[in-house]
Each structure stands twice: as C-alpha cells, then as structure tokens.
Amino acid sequence: MNSKQHIPLSLKIRSSLIALAKKMLDPVVAIFLALLVGSVIITFTGDDVVLAISSLVLGAFGNLRSLGQSFLAATPILFTGLAFAVAYRSGIFNIGAEGQFLVGAIAGAYVGTLFSHLPAFIYIPIVLASGGIVGALWAFLPAILKIKLGVHEVINVIMLNKIALYLTNWLVSVDGPFRQGSVQPATPFVCEVVRLQPILPKSPMNVGYFIGIVVAYLMYLIMWKTSSGYQMRAVGYNMHAAKFSGINAESSIVKAFMISGALAGIGGAMEICSVFGRFYAGFSPGYGFEGIAVSLLGNNHPAGIIISSLLFGALKTGAMRMQILAGTNVNLVKVLQALIIFFVAGKWSITELYARYKEKKRLSDRGSVANSQKGENQ
Amino acid sequence: MGNAILRLEHIVKRFPGVLANDHVSLEVQEGEILALLGENGAGKTTLMNVLYGLYSMDEGDIYYKGDRVTISCPKDAIKLGIGMVHQHFMLIDHLTVAENFILGCEPTDKGLLNLKKAKKIVQQCSQDYGLRIEPDSLVADISVGEQQRLEILKSLHRGAQILILDEPTAVLTPQKVEELYRVLRDLKAKGHSIIIITHKLKEIKEISDRVAVMRSGKIVGVHNTASVSTEQLAELMVGRPVVLEVKKENQEVGKNILSISNLHAKDYRNLPALRGLNLRVDSGEIVGIAGIDGNGQSELLQVLSGFTVRDEGEISIGEHKLPKKFAQREMFNHGVGHIPEDRMKMGIISNFTIAENLLLGFEHDSRYTGRLIMKKEAIHDRAIKLIEEFDIKTPSPATEGGKLSGGNQQKVILAREISKNPDLLIAAQPTRGLDVGAIEFVYQQLLAQRRAGKGILLISFELDEIFALSDRILVLYGGEIIAEFSQAEATIKEVGLCMGGVRRNSHE
Numbered sequence A: 001m002n003s004k005q006h007i008p009l010s011l012k013i014r015s016s017l018i019a020l021a022k023k024m025l026d027p028v029v030a031i032f033l034a035l036l037v038g039s040v041i042i043t044f045t046g047d048d049v050v051l052a053i054s055s056l057v058l059g060a061f062g063n064l065r066s067l068g069q070s071f072l073a074a075t076p077i078l079f080t081g082l083a084f085a086v087a088y089r090s091g092i093f094n095i096g097a098e099g100q101f102l103v104g105a106i107a108g109a110y111v112g113t114l115f116s117h118l119p120a121f122i123y124i125p126i127v128l129a130s131g132g133i134v135g136a137l138w139a140f141l142p143a144i145l146k147i148k149l150g151v152h153e154v155i156n157v158i159m160l161n162k163i164a165l166y167l168t169n170w171l172v173s174v175d176g177p178f179r180q181g182s183v184q185p186a187t188p189f190v191c192e193v194v195r196l197q198p199i200l201p202k203s204p205m206n207v208g209y210f211i212g213i214v215v216a217y218l219m220y221l222i223m224w225k226t227s228s229g230y231q232m233r234a235v236g237y238n239m240h241a242a243k244f245s246g247i248n249a250e251s252s253i254v255k256a257f258m259i260s261g262a263l264a265g266i267g268g269a270m271e272i273c274s275v276f277g278r279f280y281a282g283f284s285p286g287y288g289f290e291g292i293a294v295s296l297l298g299n300n301h302p303a304g305i306i307i308s309s310l311l312f313g314a315l316k317t318g319a320m321r322m323q324i325l326a327g328t329n330v331n332l333v334k335v336l337q338a339l340i341i342f343f344v345a346g347k348w349s350i351t352e353l354y355a356r357y358k359e360k361k362r363l364s365d366r367g368s369v370a371n372s373q374k375g376e377n378q
Numbered sequence B: 001m002g003n004a005i006l007r008l009e010h011i012v013k014r015f016p017g018v019l020a021n022d023h024v025s026l027e028v029q030e031g032e033i034l035a036l037l038g039e040n041g042a043g044k045t046t047l048m049n050v051l052y053g054l055y056s057m058d059e060g061d062i063y064y065k066g067d068r069v070t071i072s073c074p075k076d077a078i079k080l081g082i083g084m085v086h087q088h089f090m091l092i093d094h095l096t097v098a099e100n101f102i103l104g105c106e107p108t109d110k111g112l113l114n115l116k117k118a119k120k121i122v123q124q125c126s127q128d129y130g131l132r133i134e135p136d137s138l139v140a141d142i143s144v145g146e147q148q149r150l151e152i153l154k155s156l157h158r159g160a161q162i163l164i165l166d167e168p169t170a171v172l173t174p175q176k177v178e179e180l181y182r183v184l185r186d187l188k189a190k191g192h193s194i195i196i197i198t199h200k201l202k203e204i205k206e207i208s209d210r211v212a213v214m215r216s217g218k219i220v221g222v223h224n225t226a227s228v229s230t231e232q233l234a235e236l237m238v239g240r241p242v243v244l245e246v247k248k249e250n251q252e253v254g255k256n257i258l259s260i261s262n263l264h265a266k267d268y269r270n271l272p273a274l275r276g277l278n279l280r281v282d283s284g285e286i287v288g289i290a291g292i293d294g295n296g297q298s299e300l301l302q303v304l305s306g307f308t309v310r311d312e313g314e315i316s317i318g319e320h321k322l323p324k325k326f327a328q329r330e331m332f333n334h335g336v337g338h339i340p341e342d343r344m345k346m347g348i349i350s351n352f353t354i355a356e357n358l359l360l361g362f363e364h365d366s367r368y369t370g371r372l373i374m375k376k377e378a379i380h381d382r383a384i385k386l387i388e389e390f391d392i393k394t395p396s397p398a399t400e401g402g403k404l405s406g407g408n409q410q411k412v413i414l415a416r417e418i419s420k421n422p423d424l425l426i427a428a429q430p431t432r433g434l435d436v437g438a439i440e441f442v443y444q445q446l447l448a449q450r451r452a453g454k455g456i457l458l459i460s461f462e463l464d465e466i467f468a469l470s471d472r473i474l475v476l477y478g479g480e481i482i483a484e485f486s487q488a489e490a491t492i493k494e495v496g497l498c499m500g501g502v503r504r505n506s507h508e
Helices: A009-044 A049-061 A064-089 A097-111 A120-149 A153-171 A208-225 A227-237 A239-244 A249-276 A287-297 A302-326 A332-345 A350-377 B044-051 B074-080 B097-102 B115-128 B144-157 B174-189 B201-207 B230-238 B297-304 B328-333 B343-347 B354-359 B376-389 B406-418 B436-451 B463-469 B492-499
Strands: B004-015 B018-029 B033-038 B059-064 B067-069 B082-085 B162-166 B193-198 B210-215 B218-224 B256-266 B272-282 B286-290 B312-317 B336-339 B424-428 B455-459 B472-477 B480-486
Touching: A009 A049, A009 A302, A009 A332, A049 A064, A049 A302, A064 A097, A064 A208, A064 A227, A064 A249, A064 A287, A064 A302, A097 A120, A097 A153, A097 A249, A097 A287, A120 A153, A120 A249, A208 A227, A208 A249, A208 A302, A227 A239, A227 A249, A227 B354, A239 A249, A239 B343, A249 A287, A287 A302, A287 A332, A302 A332, B004 B044, B018 B044, B018 B059, B018 B193, B018 B210, B018 B218, B033 B044, B033 B201, B033 B230, B044 B162, B044 B193, B074 B082, B082 B144, B097 B115, B097 B144, B115 B144, B144 B162, B144 B174, B174 B193, B174 B201, B193 B201, B201 B230, B210 B230, B218 B230, B230 B436, B256 B297, B256 B455, B272 B286, B272 B297, B272 B455, B272 B480, B286 B463, B286 B492, B297 B424, B297 B455, B328 B336, B336 B406, B343 B406, B354 B376, B354 B406, B376 B406, B406 B436, B424 B436, B436 B455, B436 B463, B455 B463, B463 B492, B472 B492, B480 B492
Parallel strands: B033 B193, B033 B210, B082 B162, B162 B193, B286 B455, B286 B472, B336 B424, B424 B455
Antiparallel strands: B004 B018, B004 B059, B059 B067, B210 B218, B256 B272, B256 B312, B472 B480
16 A cells, blocks of 8 residues: 555656557557558559658648647547547447537637627636537437437437537528628627637647647546546446446436537637637538547547547648648548548557467467477377 | 367466466366366366467467367367357347357358248257257347357357356256256267366266366366265365355344335336235344245345336335335435345446445545545545455456456455445345355355344345345245245245245145
8 A cells, every 4th residue: 555655756757658658659550550551542543652741741740830730620629529538438429529519619609709898818718618508508408318218319419410500500691690790601700809819920829729638637537536427437337337336327427418518519619719710600520520530549538639639630730731732632631530540449559469470479389399299209 | 988088288378467377287088077166266267268269378288189279269169169158148139049049150042141041950959959949039038048058059059079168057047957957968978078167066066077176277186076075175176174054143133124015016028026025124134035036036126226116015224214216325325235136237347446346336425535526545545445354356456347256346346335334235146156265255244244233135046045144034936925934944845845836834
C-alpha cells in the first residue's frame, strides 16, 4: 500500500512515458500503413506520390497558418468525438451527435445575436452553454423513448438527425423566423464579442481547440472521478449487475445521453463562435458522424480523442493543399481516414504481428529440433 | 486398457505474473474417461485450452498417436479429432438446433445453404449416438441439458475421438447428471476417450477410470479412480486435509427479519411461477430452500431484488412492509445483502477493477465520495482491507474483475454484500461452480453471519449444501412451499420425495 510513495518521481515519469510510447506505437504504425496504401492509390490515379504526400503533410503542419487551420478543423470533431465516447462508455450508441450538433449550433447562433453589450468572457460561455442545453434537450428525447418505451436509440437518433437538419433549414429558410432579412439561408451574424479571435499572427488559430481540451478533461473527471460517472460506466459495462447493486439504470442512461448531447451541442455553438459567425443551412459536413471515427480511433477516451481529432483535422486541412498542388481528388483524404480506421480497428498492429512472427518461428524451430531428435532415436 | 492416444509432455504456459501450467505431462488412453481434478485456478482449463488450440503454449510437446503435432488453433485440434464442450456453451440462442449444429461446416446446395440436409444430418447423428434432440427448436427454448447434448453431438459429428468436457455437471440437475453419465459411458464403449475437467469429487468416483490431480499448475498425482478415496483426492487437490463436514453450534433464533405471505408472481413468459408462497426467516438462522430448478427459485429471487413486480402478497423486511414496486436500492437501505445466482451477469462487472466492483452500491456513500469527486484513497483502502479479510487472490485492487477465477469473484461478491452489514443475507447458489477450498470459505462466511445473529435465506440446487447449512429446510415445488423440516427431522429421502411434488402428509 505504501509502496507507491517509495517510487522516485523520475522513475514514475519514465515508466509512464514508456507506457505512453507503447500505446502510441500502434496508431502511429496504422497511420504509416494508411499512407503507404494511400500512396499506391495515388500512383494508380496517375498523380505524383511524393508531391502529394509532402503537400499533405506541409498543408497540415507546414506553417503557422496551416497549423492553425488544422486546429480549427479538429475542434468540432473533438466535441462530437467526446459526445460519442460518453454515450459509448455508458452503453449507448449515440450516432445522433450530428443532430445535436446542428440544434446546438443554431441555438448558439441565435443567442449570440441577443446581447451586444455583454463582455466576451461572459457572453461566450453563455452562447456555448445555450448550445449545450439545446443539444442535451435534443438528446433527452431518444433517451426517454429508450427507457420508457424500450425503443432502440439508434433508430430514434437517425430520425432525429433528419429532423434537426430540416428544422434548422426551415428556421433559416425564406419564411423562417431566424433568417431576419439575410440574403443567404442563414441567421444574421452574431455580435462581434462572441466571435473567437486569432491568438497568433498570420494564423486563424483561436482558443476553440483549447476550450475543447478543457471540456475533455471535465468529461474525464465526470466519467472516471465522480460517482455518477461510475454509475454510468457500470450501466455501460453490465446493466444487470449495475441494477442489481441498486443503481438506477434509467436515470443513468438519461444522464449519459444528455451529457453526450450537450457535448455535441457545445461543439455546434463553438463552431459558430470560432469559424462561421452565423448559422448556415446545412453547414456541417457530417461532424457528428466523423466524431464516431474520432472516438473509436481514440479508444473512446478523452486523451485519445484529443489526439485523434487533431489527426483528422490535419488530414482535412492537408488534403486541400494536396488537391491544389498535386491535383489529387479531395475525397482521397476520406480514403486515407478510412484506411487509418481500418488499420487501427483491424489490429494490424506491429506489436501483435511481431508477437505472432516470434511465436511461429519458435514453434517451427522447436519442430525441427524435435524432428531431428526423433531421427536420431530411430 | 488401450494405447495412449494422446500424450502431453512438459507443457508450460505463462500468463503475465502467473505460471498457469508448469511442465505438465499427461497421457490419455484410448477408450477411457480421464478426470482432470483441481481447484479453480489450478490450471486445468488452461491446459485443455492449450490442447484445443485456444492458447498457444510457451514450451512443451503434444503427441497424437505417437506423432508430434502442432495445434495452433481449434481448427487443428478438430482436424486431429479433439472436441471440446465449454462450461459456457458456444451456441447462438436465436438459431435453431440444426443451424447451430452445422455452424462452421454448412452443407450447401449450389452455393446456397441447405437446411433440409442440415436437419437430416442432425437426425442421423442423433440416431447414431442415441442422443435425442429436436432439430427445429430454437436453442433459446431448449433446456441446459439439451444444449449440452447438442454441443457433444456437434463435436462428435466433427469426428471427435477425444472429447473434452469442462465442468459438464455444473449446470445440470441431479437427474440430468445421471443422463449425462449414461451418454459418456456409451461413448466410452464406442471407443472415444473423454477428459472431464471437474472439481467435484463425487463425480470423479462415479464416472472416471483414471484421475489426474492438478494443483497450482502442476500435476500432483495420477491414479486409478478405484484405488483412491475421496478424502485422498480432496487432500491432493487442496494440498492439506479438508474438513467437508460443517460444524455448527445450536443457537436461539431472534426476531423476525423476513416474512413473505401469499406471494404470487409470473415468470418471464407471463405464466404463473409463484403461487401463494409463504416463508419467514428469523435472525440467527439459516433457512434453506430445496427444490429442483424451475420451481420458482429464480422468480422468488427476481421479486426479492425488485426486478419482477409481484402480483399479490406481502413482503416485510423486519417492520418495514415493501411496496408493490420497489428498487434493489430499497432492499439495501433496509439491511438486505444479496449474493446473486448468476455471478457473471449480476454480481461482477468484468471490466471494472476489483476496487470498483467492491464499491458497487456504496458509490454515493459519503465515506467514499465527496460532493463532487470520489475519494480515491478511501476506495483503495477499503479494497485492500476487504481483499485481505476475504482472502481474495488478486495481483492488485486494480485488476479487472473478469480476470479473477470464479472462486475469487464469488469472494468479491461475498465481501461486498457482507460489508453492507446486512440483517438479512440472501444467498442464491452461493457455491455454484466453486471448488472445495472456495466452498469451505463460503460456508465459513455464511456460518459467521449466522453467529452474528443475521438471518440467511439460502437457495440452492445442491441438496448436500442445504442439509449442511440449514436450520430449517423448506421445499419449493410448483411455486409453493409444500413442506418444512427442522434440521433434526429432515432426511434426504423425505426431502427428495417432496422435491418431486409429493406432499408431506401423504407419505406418512
């Protein structure tokens, strides 16, 4: 029990660094393999592989501008990734982050137009919170249907995704109440104080992603350090045992669903503050769904999601440069994303392959030894 | 006795931190029933999993009919004629018997699945081996005994010469066990070799020709069954003399703790399962409920844990009358601990650590959580304390619950429920699937609770267990308590008759 006090700090740091490196090895190899297969595809389409890959990497990380762009692109999927992870850890398959993201975004965009005299440090949290609240309410619907009527959440959230899409479209349509004289199908611009400002010169990067990291940490605290999170995870792992020990599984499911919806909703409002400044009809290219991949790639853990969202954001940003310089199809990057997921999910991990190789070698070595011994005996 | 059909030599299998098989050598003869005896965690299942290709061994050789063979996956094992029936059946509930039967070697007709042929295969096979089975029923609808028969047939159909059965009687009622024995003797007569993994001494004496005893990863003895006594086997297995007799002092009962009157409830198919059940448990006594599986035991437990809402009847915990609909939480709050009948489903969250598993039900307790954040130290210390007190064998409190052996999982549950300091302890099948050492431990704990003046409701299919522990024995039949015996007057014969539905006054 007392042993943990005797381990020197430097050793602890070293061992945790080694553990981290080991954990990172597989995703890194997966990315490498994905690029390798991607290169083959690029060759087949007749483009210059070296130019394509180098422009992909430079386009994502080459200078402050593109780096900032990568962080911007990573922000919404960081939130939707966290949203998926909370639900997943609690035994719910929330593929409805897309809908929750949209309603959160339009709520944020609406609230962002109301109080022009508020200072930014009060107003921005209000806007984000309004997105979170509306997202949570949007998620409350499938949650209550699940626990009261036993309707599987996947069916409901798929329908609610569509409803959210068309509802928000209608709100900013010609006769929509949120359009207010704008030429495009969009809400008016939010107040200037609500918009996040670049924090570096010559870079669009703002604090959005870092707010996301703070939110990720909060999510970690909720899920792993509070008794409510403990109950949610218990229900997620084994609903029977959780119920049997006196946990109210129904309320735990509602809680998890609403936290998940809130995270997606905050992500939507954040996207308004950070990039668009107003709500455009159908401005999300599927951030909710990308969140699923981000979460799974990050092992449904906030720390993993912080990294995987940045990776996906970087790929998206780099893809544009790759398209311009190397002339590759912009959808190629989606292929790359799919390949990364494939290599991660398929456990094509180097550690495993190496272990298998060693195993085979050992068996065949001993096989030949045994056979030769047998020969001598005869 | 025939020739050795299979020879394992110096098998070594390591798991992180554990040497599961330590240079194990074993021979299986043609046409024999070999029992592999050992406590949970002794390495029996590991050894058989190595043989079946589920684990790869670290060292050692396997010889089949004299030739060295490499078994790196179950396919290799099946090809050689080795079949395995796991303790937890590998069947798909929502497919029919025939569909399950052909899984992995489906008969096809121009590329399409030929279910008619599949049915014929099942019928043929069932005739050949004299094992009756209905190809069209859903696996979910057939009994556990039939599921086991299906698994055995499946292995035989794939040409199994050597059949490995992992704890085959753990899930069976006494009558079904007899049936299984008959089947195994038939197979032996047909020249099959059978390996039974077990920790039940009675079973070994009954069915096996030879017995190999394993303890902490090693074979500590191989004997002809006829030439060893049950006591010798128990001692070999545990490594010290074992007292299977339970010593219990007489003591006065105190106030009433649980009383149930005229309880009616339905089962999951909405058919009446409990029909006016009455019982009471007082402090300081163990009340055992004997009965054959399916007479309302599960439904009674479901009602008592708040999962099933009763139709009629009163349940009181002490002075407190339970409302019709109540949550498990309410039982906890009124001092009821409950050891569930299904350990893996209800008792343990396998992905949770031991510390987290021990915390279940206490997560809102102010000793373990602050207003927002849980108290890591307090939770850890509690786990350490309980692990020590209940002798739970685990590398650390941070080990996942699913990685422990069954006996240690049961200890985790016992520790948790007893640490609630309950007035009433409901113990459902508390020793199901446990080895002798763990059973002894569970009995000691239950008796200690009795000494401390708690009331204990024991529900078990093991008649020996009921007799060993109970102060009063109630017989549950058709959803009613049809007989009550005091410990002094109860005889196995009379209780057995009641379990079959014969009312007590009629056999006097």
